Amino acid sequence: MTTTTSSPSPGLFDGPEPEDWRRYFGFSLDHKVIGIQYLVTSFFFYLVGGVLAGMIRTELTTPISDFLSREAYNEVLTLHGTIMIFLWIVPVVNGAFGNYLVPFYVGARDMAFPRLNAIAFWLIPPAGVMLITSYFIGGASQSGWTAYPPLSLTTPAAGQLVWIFSVILLGGSSILGGINFIATILKLRRPGLKLMELPMYCWAMLGTSILVVLSTPVLAGTLILLAFDIVAHTGFFNPGQGGNVVVYQHLFWFYSHPAVYIMVLPAFGLVSEILPVHSRKPLFGYTTMVYSILAIVFLGLIVWAHHMFTSGTPPWMRLFFTIATSFIAVPTGIKFFNWLATLWGGRIALNSAMLFACAFIVNFVLGGITGVALAQVPFDIHVHDTYFVVAHFHYIVYGGTVFVIFSSIYHWYPKFTGKMLDERLGLLHFALTFIGFNLCFGPQHWLGINGMPRRVAEYDPQFTLLNQISSVGALLMALSTLPFLYNVIASYFKGKVAGDNPWRALTSEWLTSSPPPVENWHGPAPHVRHPYGYGAEPQP
Amino acid sequence: MTTLPSISTELQEPSAAVEHEEHGDFRLFGLVLFLVADGMTFAGLFAAYLTFRAVNPLPTGGIYELELLLPTINTVLLVLSSFTFHRSAKLLRAENSSGCRLWLMITVALGVAFLVSQMREYFTLPFGLTSNLYASTFYVLTGFHGLHVSLGVMLMLIVWWQARQGGSITSHQHFGLEAAELYWHFVDGIWVVLFGIIYLL
Ligand code: HEM
Numbered sequence A: 001m002t003t004t005t006s007s008p009s010p011g012l013f014d015g016p017e018p019e020d021w022r023r024y025f026g027f028s029l030d031h032k033v034i035g036i037q038y039l040v041t042s043f044f045f046y047l048v049g050g051v052l053a054g055m056i057r058t059e060l061t062t063p064i065s066d067f068l069s070r071e072a073y074n075e076v077l078t079l080h081g082t083i084m085i086f087l088w089i090v091p092v093v094n095g096a097f098g099n100y101l102v103p104f105y106v107g108a109r110d111m112a113f114p115r116l117n118a119i120a121f122w123l124i125p126p127a128g129v130m131l132i133t134s135y136f137i138g139g140a141s142q143s144g145w146t147a148y149p150p151l152s153l154t155t156p157a158a159g160q161l162v163w164i165f166s167v168i169l170l171g172g173s174s175i176l177g178g179i180n181f182i183a184t185i186l187k188l189r190r191p192g193l194k195l196m197e198l199p200m201y202c203w204a205m206l207g208t209s210i211l212v213v214l215s216t217p218v219l220a221g222t223l224i225l226l227a228f229d230i231v232a233h234t235g236f237f238n239p240g241q242g243g244n245v246v247v248y249q250h251l252f253w254f255y256s257h258p259a260v261y262i263m264v265l266p267a268f269g270l271v272s273e274i275l276p277v278h279s280r281k282p283l284f285g286y287t288t289m290v291y292s293i294l295a296i297v298f299l300g301l302i303v304w305a306h307h308m309f310t311s312g313t314p315p316w317m318r319l320f321f322t323i324a325t326s327f328i329a330v331p332t333g334i335k336f337f338n339w340l341a342t343l344w345g346g347r348i349a350l351n352s353a354m355l356f357a358c359a360f361i362v363n364f365v366l367g368g369i370t371g372v373a374l375a376q377v378p379f380d381i382h383v384h385d386t387y388f389v390v391a392h393f394h395y396i397v398y399g400g401t402v403f404v405i406f407s408s409i410y411h412w413y414p415k416f417t418g419k420m421l422d423e424r425l426g427l428l429h430f431a432l433t434f435i436g437f438n439l440c441f442g443p444q445h446w447l448g449i450n451g452m453p454r455r456v457a458e459y460d461p462q463f464t465l466l467n468q469i470s471s472v473g474a475l476l477m478a479l480s481t482l483p484f485l486y487n488v489i490a491s492y493f494k495g496k497v498a499g500d501n502p503w504r505a506l507t508s509e510w511l512t513s514s515p516p517p518v519e520n521w522h523g524p525a526p527h528v529r530h531p532y533g534y535g536a537e538p539q540p
Numbered sequence B: 001m002t003t004l005p006s007i008s009t010e011l012q013e014p015s016a017a018v019e020h021e022e023h024g025d026f027r028l029f030g031l032v033l034f035l036v037a038d039g040m041t042f043a044g045l046f047a048a049y050l051t052f053r054a055v056n057p058l059p060t061g062g063i064y065e066l067e068l069l070l071p072t073i074n075t076v077l078l079v080l081s082s083f084t085f086h087r088s089a090k091l092l093r094a095e096n097s098s099g100c101r102l103w104l105m106i107t108v109a110l111g112v113a114f115l116v117s118q119m120r121e122y123f124t125l126p127f128g129l130t131s132n133l134y135a136s137t138f139y140v141l142t143g144f145h146g147l148h149v150s151l152g153v154m155l156m157l158i159v160w161w162q163a164r165q166g167g168s169i170t171s172h173q174h175f176g177l178e179a180a181e182l183y184w185h186f187v188d189g190i191w192v193v194l195f196g197i198i199y200l201l
């Protein structure tokens, strides 16, 4: 049989690729190069999304709309949300770290489908650029990242269509990536490597990719229907023509609730790699961690209508979705306590990676608690579409995932580049981010409970002080980016040389040079039986 | 700092046989995952249609009447084509490449007949895309499926070309054919569901 000639094994790169920095700018098939391409590209979009956030917070320092017109505010808000979700969080925790680490963890020299992998990446820059340029040419979408009809049918059509088109492209990229991860983890493992020996990040990526493959296509189908309503004047979601807006919400949230797990499960996986290394202890409760990921995947698919408690949902539906949603707290809580138990009694090195990881645990538990509160119908009806919801999901997406992303950058930068990051700048970065973040989003809980609606450029003057505090926090967060950017650029040129394994970690990306050679290891792929075998005691 | 903790990592040197062991062909597995994703797109559209049916009554005076004869013939055509495709693949494995190509062509003919008759239905129906909610769902669902059929026909033509004497598809190397066959069965399966909920329900 010669049918496997195109399967990735040594010698899969079909042309001579340049060996230096130039390959980071081309259509490379190397999973490490693609991972870095994802990381840098999505970080660029993070900066764009951050500038937009700054514009939002500037507008909200006063109760009247003075800095931005109402329309511009809506456009900025929509772009901010869309960019942060589809061009920063999803590609960075899946595409960037997933591509870099998963092949190492399964003992492979590349992803299962390297060409598909490169295509998936190269869909992202055009989609992102298109989305942003729509702002300058004729105006961007104004209907928020949820694009609810009838709002999305009555705001200017051109911007909305560009939005739909880019989101479908980004969703397509995400699906191709998901297929690749599932195939890599299930089919490309080094012979003899068992599933239960895999580092936790692989399990997280497996769960995430299942969600991606099952739910993202539904979003694409929904947006196609929405596009028909806009272009061909069908009435799927237009009540004036006999259509039904609530159907859009169901379909949208069937994707978008799993999407929140697509944004946070990989982060769970990354912290599960980082905490054991820097506390020199095995990951506590490996098996329960695996089963909680699988439980979260299952539950994540059947809780979507908790976003629709105020959309005229019948009582039985409210009951079902409240109960199912509250159940998610169980596997999530298991993971939370396992992380704490991993730290317990460890020899903790409080470096930048660890500070961000520990802060993740704190922020995430706050966001999780407000999440469970929001799942209770009587409370949700009070605070739905207020700043309380904004606070909830920023505690999770920013306080959770973005903190983990920074932690991961401090942890893996030595592997990516061969140089260490500066710890003093890292500490400054952390302090500014942590204080700025809590100052920015903490007060929003109060704003929401007292009734300040989200997504509006103007507000009642009684909310002024808390909004100004929030904006100061946002300013600190913006400033925190400066030491970070300086650090990653300067350290690349004059940072301390890292060596192969500066953290004395056990997973297989560290058992090779920094940066690793094209085929990951100089010799055969190592078989890591105990990725968390730290300390004198063997794994429990 | 203290000494390195006991590293239980084994850097064993696998024998050359292990290191170069061929991984099975997982491209079909990748295709299955893709079809799951594609199937979920349809599932979303079907769910939308069924919900419309359940909660949105047809506006009074709205016209939405479907003939059953033509679509039933269409269903028969497609189901038949799954069998002819299967036969074609079996012949290839039996080293009969001309037989394989013949039955592939018959499958193409059935696919094209389906598309033609679908077009005929479109042009004779008393309603258009925007006539009412049901008309819209009808056209979008059948149209989306029709796109899949067209893609399948194109894939078959490519495979037909590759299976010629001296082409890249042989009785030993037939991933392309298998992939196209799997895809075609998928498209047929979707049609059966679609026929059930749109025409029969
Ligand atoms: C214990 C887990 C969680 C529970 C019980 C929960 C519950 C909820 C509920 C009920 C809402 C709807 C609030 C409303 O609109 O009235 C909501 C909104 C939201 N949640 Fe969570 N959540 C949880 C975890 C997460 C996670 C992990 C993420 C992201 C990584 C997340 C992101 C969001 C977002 C983005 C929204 C706002 C959507 C929008 O309207 O724009 N949540 N959450």
Ligand SMILES: [Cu+2]
Pocket: A256, A257, A260, A303, A304, A306, A307
């Ligand atoms: Cu949700």
